[in-house]
Amino acid sequence: MRFYKNQHQFYIGIDLHARNMYVCVINNLGEKVFHKNMPCSVDNLETITNTFGKDIVLGVECIFTWYWIADFCAERNIEFALGHALYMAAIYKGKTKSDKIDSEKIANMLRGGFFPLAYAYPKENRAVRDLLRRRLYYVRQKAELSVHLQNTNHQYNINEPLIASKIATKKYRDTIGEKFSNPAIVDMVDADLYLYDQYHLIISKIEKQIDELVKLQLPQEFKILQTIPSFGFVIPLTILYEIGDISRFKNVGDFLSYARLVKCTHNSADKKESGGHNKIGNVHLKWAFSEAAVRILSGNPEAQKWHERLVSRYGKAKAMSIIAQKLGRTVFYMLKRKEQFDAIKFYTGQ
DSSP states (O other), X not given: OOEEOOOOSEEEEEEEXXXXXXXXXXXXXXXXXXXXXXXXXXXXXXXXXXXXXXXXXXXXXXXXXXXXXXXXXXXXXXXXXXXXXXHHHHHHOOSSOOHHHHHHHHHHHHXXXXXXXXXXXXXXXXXXXXXXXXXXXXXXXXXXXXXXXXXXXXXXXXXXXXXXXXXXXXXXXXXXXXXXXXHHHHHHHHHHHHHHHHHHHHHHHHHHHHHHHHTTSXXXXXXXXXXXXXOTTHHHHHHHHHHSOGGGOSSHHHHHXXXXXXXXXXXXXXXXEEOSOTTOSOHHHHHHHHHHHHHTTTTOHHHHHHHHHHXXXXXXXXXXXXXXXXXXXXXXXXXXXXXXOOHHHHHHOO
């Protein structure tokens, strides 16, 4: 956990919402000099920052509306601190809660040096990252429709099973409705198929947009990650755009923790137990490495043999987790050292 430690003349804590923001300003002596609820607007924020000069810092909690304040600060060369929502709640959560109280607590956390920092993702890459995240959401919705079609087929004991891999082809999908005789079931299946077709069109369009946005600025790291077998196009892009800058991680342990590839432990009074908070970190990186662990086994005899050894020792679930973690560790060092994938090092651990 990192904390904001810089000292300023004024500290501006903002309890931010979609339409309103409660702003509290305290000076370096801890005295409250401004405290007001106001609409979210650049003009209001401009008035506040102009009033208190340049030696200021703005702090907000990391919720979905922080982009515009970060951009406002970047354009005016004002210090900006983005707070880790879960850690902030753990530090200042009290019996009584209100926007007014929260804004003052945020300002005091900034002044006191215990404002937990989250990564303020740079503006220039946000659009592609958000588009990749939305694509993943639609892919999951499409997969749910495919599963529902298969479950419906089993539910009514249709002799001919639905083949999951063939559902992706429109010619095969057009024959699915013919398997059912009940008009109500046919309507339900047709609704699933219609939505499936729409998701397919949306995903294809998004992928084309992503390709057009990144093809002119593909970083060197993208080609490095593509040297890993079966990584494809989307997985390395997701990893790169979720990481942002690999140098922000001091060591591989920090990176694996951020990617949710390690479990937490709690130690107290010489007692060790499995800890909670395993969901702290980046869920999209977790998906990317979990998906990569499955893909690397496809058509790769060396990886399959390694997987079999892991399964015999740890079981299927833990074996896949070990592979995902090994891929995360490998990607970290590949990006740090600008090195391509080395199969010998990966499988032998040298």
